[in-house]
Amino acid sequence: MTAIYLLFILMLAIFVGFELIRKVPATLHTPLMSGANAISGITVLGAISIAGKGYEEWATWLGAAAVLLATINVVGGYMVTDRMLAMFKKR
């Protein structure tokens, strides 16, 4: 049953995503991509729970590596997006 419930969420999220992104103007497509990059760093949540749970050693290290990688994505992604968006100015 959990699988069905998760699929439900997925289906709704995809529709929301399509509706939202369709409205992003072409001029913002690069910041959209780098921002989306940062959002995909959401994996960090999964990585945290794996790294901290006291699994066997190998899994813990994998989790820690994932925390590190996803953090690069999140921090780097949001900062570079902000840097770009700050440049978009009206005359």
Add this chain to the structure above:
Amino acid sequence: MTDYSIIINFVYVLSATLFIFGLKLLSHPSTARKGNLLSALAMFVAVIVTLLDQQIISFELILVCFVIGSILGVIAARKVAMTSMPELVSLFNGIGGLASLAVAYATLVGGENLSVFIILVSFVALLIGAITFSGSIVAWAKLSERMIGRPIAFKGQIFANIALLLGILLSAVLICAQPEIATWHYLAIGLALLMGVMLVLPIGGADMPVVISLLNSYSGLAACAAGFALENNLLIVAGALVGASGIILTNIMCKAMNRSLMNVMTSGFQAVQSSDMKIEGEIKPLSADDAYYVLEAAQSVLVIPGYGMAVAQAQHTMKELQELLESNGAEVSYAIHPVAGRMPGHMNVLLAEADVSYEQLFEMDEVNPRIEGYDVAIVIGANDVVNPAARELKGSPIYGMPVINADLAKNVFVLKRGMATGFAGVDNPLFFKPNCRMIFGDAKETLGNLVRQFAD
């Protein structure tokens, strides 16, 4: 269920809402920065509340990883030049993929008594993560010219790909049957990494906007699949948003080239088409001095930038010229083709960096209906996106692609290094039109020359 897990899940709902609002604000340049901050806030809150999880017993390792990751992220974000955004975005795509790969792998290794469903979705996350990682690394190498940019294809590549797909399917079956055997994990990861490489190798430089968008989408889908493996709603929602974004961008890029995704992914295998069509007319070069007299008299000027502008770093000089033209009474606009540059929106960011107002940037469909009204169209380092063959030469490989009709402006100046063809390898009849003049040389120097003439 402890009290904490209810709090955690409640905050996840909040954070999903913030992500959605953040993306909504991206619909206009004036609110986009706020949107990005909202999205960052959503991520921050989600991370903090995840640390409340009572099952987490050791925080030291996590904190160390946070610190190192943040430092690396800050350095990357600060140091990168705007011209290298495509490289950075592909690198970030790859890192995201690798993170999802590690999470999925750890789930397979660390979990006990996993259900077939969890094993299967972990496998999918592992697969997409690995493909995203190796594919992005190849894309990054091609973009940063550490690797040759043209398509790489070899005999039997299609059969190799089919064999690879079958191998991946086999590894899925083996992992489901014997999830605890490490060899199957290695096999699956190795094959998936190879798949990513094989996917990007046959794709050429000009098609990079499509590949980056596609890999962007994959990095989201990998997070989404990891969400299924960990039964984490927020991972699924955020991953789906990213996946949708990448798919929409991929679609826009393909449409702008009048090709299907399948055609882009496999075109490297096909022989380059050559047409025997002779183009009538001759090429007329023009010096920057003569160009100045035309520009001085112009009332309206349209600038059409391409990847060449990024390579020459000519956007700042162009902005100087724009100001001089405007103080001379001319109206200056920019026309941007969806696939100009190496990633979606690349030109817009470069011009924004040079302080050009976003209200002066127009999309192809806005400009084309009124292009006859412009006195001068200046094409800077663009080729295929202004090629009239797409409109009038049936049989041309790019026939049918929507282009900016620069040739319909009263005068066209093409700033170009030499007579090389564009990435599509097609001759450009624009250069032979009676109203077109070529100004050969480095775009930045040419524009600098014009600026000096105006200043005198």
